[in-house]
Amino acid sequence: MLVPGAMLALPASAQAATRVPATASPQQVVKTITAELSNAIDGHRAELKQDKNKLIGVIDGIFLPHFDIDYASILVLGRHAREATPEQRERFAKAFYDSITHRYAEGLLNYTKGSVKVLPYRGELNDRRTMVRTQVMLDDGKTISVDYAFRKTSSGQWKAYDVVIEGISYITNYRAQVDAEIRKMGIEGLIERLEKNGAETLDKMQKDTAS
Numbered sequence: 001m002l003v004p005g006a007m008l009a010l011p012a013s014a015q016a017a018t019r020v021p022a023t024a025s026p027q028q029v030v031k032t033i034t035a036e037l038s039n040a041i042d043g044h045r046a047e048l049k050q051d052k053n054k055l056i057g058v059i060d061g062i063f064l065p066h067f068d069i070d071y072a073s074i075l076v077l078g079r080h081a082r083e084a085t086p087e088q089r090e091r092f093a094k095a096f097y098d099s100i101t102h103r104y105a106e107g108l109l110n111y112t113k114g115s116v117k118v119l120p121y122r123g124e125l126n127d128r129r130t131m132v133r134t135q136v137m138l139d140d141g142k143t144i145s146v147d148y149a150f151r152k153t154s155s156g157q158w159k160a161y162d163v164v165i166e167g168i169s170y171i172t173n174y175r176a177q178v179d180a181e182i183r184k185m186g187i188e189g190l191i192e193r194l195e196k197n198g199a200e201t202l203d204k205m206q207k208d209t210a211s
Helices: 026-041 045-050 052-066 069-077 086-104 106-110 170-197 199-210
Strands: 116-118 130-137 143-152 158-165
Touching: 026 052, 026 106, 026 116, 026 130, 026 143, 026 158, 045 052, 045 106, 052 086, 052 106, 052 158, 069 086, 069 158, 069 170, 086 106, 086 170, 086 199, 158 170, 170 199
Parallel strands: none
Antiparallel strands: 116 130, 130 143, 143 158
């Protein structure tokens, strides 16, 4: 994440990205995020492509206030969360989020206004798990499903904690990889690798589990 004050260098639309009502529903949160992402990127693609830190700042400004990093990281750690100290869980949460952000940041530059359709929500909201379903249109005209799992926090805000792309859960996918890495090097070893190498560590984890 960026150092304090770095947000001042972001486009004005990104600086205002956290202004979502505390009472906003999960669907409203997703709609707001997609609109703000479009506003932040439009007219700034070339600049953001050349400045990775500014691009990460845009992502942090838009997504971070609405993403439950701590809860998501506990789910990714699985049973290892009980073995980790509070300090290790905090470090893992930050290092893992930063690694994911750096890995997928440039892909967001392909986002264009109107390419995400938030589908109507049916049924009652579940405080522990409510899914917001969206369809994302690709450049070739095909669509893929991207769904977001939300939970209501103790403060009453809805925050996302999982992303499901074409039926594949981000939590489930990385939990298996993290488990394999912790078995090999321990949780402290994995945290140190994530803190040092970030996205490169994620890539190696995927290759190791695929082989």
